[in-house]
Amino acid sequence: MIEAVNLTKTFKQVKAIDNVNLYIEPGEIVGLLGPNGAGKSTTIALLSTLIEPTAGDVLFRQQSVIQNPKLLREVLGVVPQEIALYWELTARENLQFFGSLQKIPQSELKARIDTVLQQIGLEDELKKPVKYYSGGMRRRLNIGASLLHKPAYLIMDEPTVGIDPQSRSYILQAIKKLNQEENTAIIYTSHYMEEVEFLCDRLYIMDKGKIIAAGTKEEIKAILSAEKTIEMKLEKHSKPFADALIAQGLLANIQVAEAHISFTVGKNVDFLPLILPLCEAHQVVLKSFQMKEPTLEDVFLHLTGRALRD
Numbered sequence: 001m002i003e004a005v006n007l008t009k010t011f012k013q014v015k016a017i018d019n020v021n022l023y024i025e026p027g028e029i030v031g032l033l034g035p036n037g038a039g040k041s042t043t044i045a046l047l048s049t050l051i052e053p054t055a056g057d058v059l060f061r062q063q064s065v066i067q068n069p070k071l072l073r074e075v076l077g078v079v080p081q082e083i084a085l086y087w088e089l090t091a092r093e094n095l096q097f098f099g100s101l102q103k104i105p106q107s108e109l110k111a112r113i114d115t116v117l118q119q120i121g122l123e124d125e126l127k128k129p130v131k132y133y134s135g136g137m138r139r140r141l142n143i144g145a146s147l148l149h150k151p152a153y154l155i156m157d158e159p160t161v162g163i164d165p166q167s168r169s170y171i172l173q174a175i176k177k178l179n180q181e182e183n184t185a186i187i188y189t190s191h192y193m194e195e196v197e198f199l200c201d202r203l204y205i206m207d208k209g210k211i212i213a214a215g216t217k218e219e220i221k222a223i224l225s226a227e228k229t230i231e232m233k234l235e236k237h238s239k240p241f242a243d244a245l246i247a248q249g250l251l252a253n254i255q256v257a258e259a260h261i262s263f264t265v266g267k268n269v270d271f272l273p274l275i276l277p278l279c280e281a282h283q284v285v286l287k288s289f290q291m292k293e294p295t296l297e298d299v300f301l302h303l304t305g306r307a308l309r310d
């Protein structure tokens with residue numbers, strides 16, 4: 001198990017993370033979710049022993065990794081957010097280079113590269129330098145470079161940023177397969193809710209350097225079980241109506257996107273008597289109502305008052 005204990009990191013005046021506690025056990029996929037600047041990259045830089053904390057510690061098998069980073073580094077792969085590849089080399093040549101850096105014996109390296117190319121779906125068909133690859137292919141190779149030494153734990157920092165939906169879906173499937181077939185434990189950071197919903201067993205939601213919620217997806221969604229989310233569609237957008245809805249103060253998390261309006265209310269609140277008089281006053285026609293199960297995005301909005309991508 002890797003564990004962060006009261007982890008704090010301050011850069012000059014900025015407290016990038018503040019008293020973070022989290023853990024990951026062998027074989028599980030744990031999501032670290034939060035908007036830009038929440039402290040995800042700092043947390044994983046600390047977990048992967050790239051930087052040292054201002055306070056607190058990272059434990060691996062209950063030993064401090066500050067004292068003994070080697071123990072963890074041997075079993076850890078890190079996929080950085082920035083692509084770290086050699087543009088003039090082919091996929092295989094890049095992997096040969098990274099494999100040698102990781103001191104994988106030459107007698108084993110070729111077979112490991114073959115396996116990794118297969119795991120990331122690049123096989124051997126690509127004999128071109130990386131500079132000719134698509135964004136998705138580069139991302140896949142970036143992941144491959146961290147898999148050569150068969151890490152038991154893999155930390156991935158937003159590995160699908162800036163790629164097309166097809167490549168993203170391919171990468172998500174490959175990560176799931178890696179976890180299921182090799183039992184690789186994965187810490188996955190993202191600000192894409194759908195990715196975390198698809199991949200993760202447990203998750204931590206971060207905001208402004210702190211963990212603001214932790215648990216299984218079901219546990220986190222249960223934070224909102226006392227509320228329901230309503231989506232309604234108007235015949236056409238009406239700013240005076242939307243303003244009046246916000247001003248009456250009894251509905252929470254009101255989101256207005258043209259003629260689509262959503263809000264949350266307590267499970268037992270009868271919201272129609274709150275809305276219908278406003279419709280009448282502003283001559284607004286309601287086309288539909290829908291009750292929605294809470295999503296992780298709703299939980300984030302509830303906890304922070306902001307959307308994840310704000």
Ligand SMILES: Nc1ncnc2c1ncn2[C@@H]1O[C@H](COP(=O)(O)OP(=O)(O)OP(=O)(O)O)[C@@H](O)[C@H]1O
Pocket residue numbers: 011012014015016017034035036037038039040041042043191
């Ligand atoms: N080397 C640094 N020097 C100064 N401030 C830093 C440094 N690294 C991070 N920070 C600050 O710490 C806070 C957390 O940043 P961090 O990169 O960990 O967030 P993040 O959740 O990974 O964001 P993103 O999704 O944009 O990668 C931010 O306010 C950031 O500006």
